[in-house]
Amino acid sequence: MKGSLIFFYIFVMWILIITGGAIIVPIIAHISIHGFGKLDSIVDSSVKAGIAIMLVIIWILIMSKIKNWIFHRQINR
Amino acid sequence: MMLDKTVVAVLISVIAFVAVYGTTPRLISLLNKKNMTVKDYNKETVTMVARPGGPSILVGILASEFTLYGFFPSASILAIISTTSLAFLVGLADDRKVLGGWFKPLALAVSALPIILLGAYVPPHLAFPLFGSVKIPELYLGLIVIMIPVMGNTINSIDVLNGVASGFMTIASFALTICLVIVQNYDIALASLPLGFVSLAFYKYHKVPSKIFPGDSGALTLGAMYGVISIVGHVEIIAAIALLPAVINSFLFLSSVKRIIEHRQIKAKPVVHTTDFKLMASDDKSAPVTLVRLILANGPLTEKQVGFVIFKLALFSAALAIITSFMMEIKL
Numbered sequence: 001m002k003g004s005l006i007f008f009y010i011f012v013m014w015i016l017i018i019t020g021g022a023i024i025v026p027i028i029a030h031i032s033i034h035g036f037g038k039l040d041s042i043v044d045s046s047v048k049a050g051i052a053i054m055l056v057i058i059w060i061l062i063m064s065k066i067k068n069w070i071f072h073r074q075i076n077r
Numbered sequence: 078m079m080l081d082k083t084v085v086a087v088l089i090s091v092i093a094f095v096a097v098y099g100t101t102p103r104l105i106s107l108l109n110k111k112n113m114t115v116k117d118y119n120k121e122t123v124t125m126v127a128r129p130g131g132p133s134i135l136v137g138i139l140a141s142e143f144t145l146y147g148f149f150p151s152a153s154i155l156a157i158i159s160t161t162s163l164a165f166l167v168g169l170a171d172d173r174k175v176l177g178g179w180f181k182p183l184a185l186a187v188s189a190l191p192i193i194l195l196g197a198y199v200p201p202h203l204a205f206p207l208f209g210s211v212k213i214p215e216l217y218l219g220l221i222v223i224m225i226p227v228m229g230n231t232i233n234s235i236d237v238l239n240g241v242a243s244g245f246m247t248i249a250s251f252a253l254t255i256c257l258v259i260v261q262n263y264d265i266a267l268a269s270l271p272l273g274f275v276s277l278a279f280y281k282y283h284k285v286p287s288k289i290f291p292g293d294s295g296a297l298t299l300g301a302m303y304g305v306i307s308i309v310g311h312v313e314i315i316a317a318i319a320l321l322p323a324v325i326n327s328f329l330f331l332s333s334v335k336r337i338i339e340h341r342q343i344k345a346k347p348v349v350h351t352t353d354f355k356l357m358a359s360d361d362k363s364a365p366v367t368l369v370r371l372i373l374a375n376g377p378l379t380e381k382q383v384g385f386v387i388f389k390l391a392l393f394s395a396a397l398a399i400i401t402s403f404m405m406e407i408k409l
Contacts, residue, residue: 006371007393010321014397017318018404021205029211045215052216064332071371 009070013063020059027051085148086267089141093271097137097278104133105282105289117287119238119380121354126287129172131294134275135165138302141271153309154268156197157302163188164229164301168294181297185226188301192221197309204311206404224313225304228320232300233293234330235323235387237369238380240284242291245391246276246299249319252395253306256315256402265310272302285381312402319398322390326368333365351377 028051033044108114108127117124138161146154167184170176192198201217204210213220236242250273257266276299282288291299307316317324345364351357355377358370372378372386 006322006325006368006390009325010390010394010397013321013325014318014401017314018206018401021208021314025205025208025211028213029209041215045213048213049216049219052213060328063328067329067332071366071374 005070009067012066012070016059016062020055024052024055081148082263082267085145086270089145089267090270090274092144093137093141093274094278096140097133097275098281100133100136101130101279101282101289104130108289115290117239119350119354119356120286124286126290128290129169129292129294130279130283130289131165131168131172131292131296131298134279134291134295134298135162137275137278138271138298141275142268145268145271149264149267151264152195152197153265156192156195156309157268157305159191159195160188160225160305161298161302163191164225165294165298168229168233168292168297171293171297181293182226182230185229185297185301186222189222189225189304192225192305192308193218197305200311202311203313204405205314206401207407207409209408220313221308224308225301228304228307228316229297229300231320231323231327232303233296234327235368236291236296237367238285238384238387239287240280241384241387242296242299243276243280243283244384244388245323246303247273247280248388248391248395249323250276250303252319252398253303253310253312253316256312256319256398257306257310259399259402260310260312260315260405262310262312265306265312269306269310272299272306275299285384315398315401315405318401319391319395321394321397322368322387329366329368329371348373355379356383 028048031044031048031051033047034040036043105127113128114125115128117126139158142154142158146158164185167181167188171181198217198221200212201214202210202212203217203220232242232246235245250269254266254269254273257263257269279291279295283291303316303320307313345359345361347359347364347367347370348356349359356369356373356379357377358373364370368387369383372383378386
């Protein structure tokens with residue numbers, strides 16, 4: 001089937017998105033930072049943003065590795 | 078009430094389809110008369126195609142969404158109308174005068190502001206399948222500003238062959254409507270219907286051999302509207318899944334060129350032609366890796382065949398998005 005490896009890559013991406021939810025929801029949803037007065041919500045959001053960005057970077061790195069692994073033959077052709 | 082919504086759904090679907098189906102031939106004549114045409118590089122003989130088709134796409138969207146607003150006024154519909162219109166203007170500016178690589182993302186980020194100003198994004202949470210949702214008030218505002226440029230440019234980047242952008246959007250939009258129904262967000266499902274019908278009507282003139290290209294004004298309008306619907310409908314993750322083939326295309330492109338640039342700035346072409354004018358993957362190592370290049374890695378194909386492979390990928394992603402929306406109802 002034409003592009004069968006691409007179907008597989010899409011499936012892997014989907015699994016990674018579901019897995020990402022399994023990591024993000026328990027970690028980020030339970031973070032609640034206090035002790036900064038009026039800045040509580042900004043500090044809280046910044047920490048959550050930092051973790052989210054870190055997870056997205058990890059996700060991109062994993063996708064890049066998987067891309068090289070799956071399409072190694074095609075890319076070299 | 079449900080019967081009312083069904084009648085309105087049929088009405089706005091007909092308006093969206095007929096508006097684009099009826100205005101596009103007139104737009105094609107006008108653009109040809111004004112010499113606003115571009116070369117179709119994938120044709121054996123010199124073929125000039127009218128561009129941009131964005132105006133007729135916008136006419137269909139505005140006619141149907143304003144009708145819907147007349148029946149069921151809401152901030153969400155106003156956000157869809159304003160952000161989509163602003164994205165159209167950004168695209169039209171790029172169609173008329175080639176703009177820098179960074180201009181479009183920044184201008185599209187500004188286009189997202191009506192969603193925030195109208196409060197159409199409330200409640201600011203991100204819903205994940207199986208694990209529930211995350212409440213991220215400030216972070217969500219940043220996400221809105223990022224999502225519109227990303228969705229707009231993702232659709233723009235897949236507009237590489239005759240009929241692909243409009244055909245792909247038809248599949249992704251109808252999948253999104255089905256997903257919105259599954260998660261019981263009927264109001265936004267209703268507002269999303271015109272996107273599918275507008276794309277379908279435009280596909281009639283965009284399919285191989287194209288009589289018109291959507292241009293940046295068309296592709297960004299479709300992408301931005303898809304983005305707003307995903308935000309106001311709280312189906313961001315599902316919407317991203319339905320768009321995965323286009324996401325992969327952007328990801329492959331960015332990870333091979335390693336910077337934000339326009340496709341037209343690429344010197345080494347990822348796809349070349351065989352003597353019988355089929356498409357073939359380039360063997361130039363410096364050419365970027367794209368979705369079409371990967372599809373062609375197994376051998377040359379016609380433009381129509383490549384388009385159908387992309388549509389199969391879109392249908393596969395649509396199925397995954399629908400499965401995901403069922404998973405939204407399950408909490409572990």
